[in-house]
Amino acid sequence: MQYILFDLDGTLIDHFTTIHKSVAYAQRELGLVESDYPTVRATVGGSVPITLSKLCGEANVAAAEPLFRKHFAEIIFDDVFTLPGAEWLLQELKARGDKLGVFTNKYAGDTRSVLAHLGLDQWLDVIIGTGEPECPYRKPDPLFTAYALEQMDCASDEAIMIGDSPYDLAAAEAGCLTCHLVATGSHSAEQLSEHLVADHVHQDLFELAEKVFGLRSTLSAN
Structure with a gap:
């Protein structure tokens, strides 16, 4: 796992x-x-x-x-959509027995609503967001990363963080987690490579899936 x-x-x-x-x-x-x-x-x-x-x-x-x-x-639901490969990757990882969580600075209530709306919550074991009394933290606060690991019930050397920005990298580093970043969000691959070694930066979730998890999809990222 x-x-x-x-x-x-x-x-x-x-x-x-x-x-x-x-x-x-x-x-x-x-x-x-x-x-x-x-x-x-x-x-x-x-x-x-x-x-x-x-x-x-x-x-x-x-x-x-x-x-x-x-x-x-x-x-909240007007212009939101799942990024290419996200549904497929979550399903594949869950099917092989991995424990999956979302770890975000978005409000926890909004996070749960959007994940349910998109049907992604069915493959997630843990959903961690901000704005709740028991979790008054934000990335990259080390306490937020520690809270996420506690919710996942794992040690830092057992966990992998997947994100799209330097904030995600900083949150991972705050808890000594391995981190991989995808260039599908707020930063390009070139920008991300300024913060992280190139082989931990991926163009999209399909490339990440193949290089990190050994999973290959017949789907097109386009």
């Missing part, structure tokens, strides 16, 4: 359009200049407050966050 933790946004799902629309809504309500889609996408991963601090200014986060969350809740 392997213990595998997956990030969510940019790793298993694409929720960037919904996030962009919610950021733009908050900016309009506050009379701020709206950020374009590429700018928003590049800031995702560190948590909503960090994204908003970069896009709205630190002084506006307190006002922007409730506006963002209100609009996000209204359109």
Whole structure:
């Protein structure tokens, strides 16, 4: 058995359009200049407050966050989809007996709702998000990684972290986990290779599946 933790946004799902629309809504309500889609996408991963601090200014986060969350809740399922290979990979890993978890800075309630909406929750043993009383942490806080390992019931040397950003790498390093990153989210392969050795950076989930888990799909990443 392997213990595998997956990030969510940019790793298993694409929720960037919904996030962009919610950021733009908050900016309009506050009379701020709206950020374009590429700018928003590049800031995702560190948590909503960090994204908003970069896009709205630190002084506006307190006002922007409730506006963002209100609009996000209204359109949460409108523009979300599973990334190519995600459903197949989770199913294959679960079938061979691995223990699978999602480990994300997205609110835990939103995470569970989106995973259920997309049908991905059926292959997951553990779903770990932020914003709950028992888990007031965010990546890359070492306490958040320790909490994830506790929920997975494994030691750090037994776990693998799969993500799409330096935040995921930092969270893995905080708990001494092996980390692999995919260039399907907020950063390109070239950008990720600045933080991690090249053979731990993969173009997509299909490439990761073959190189890391020895799984080959007949599906096309296109």
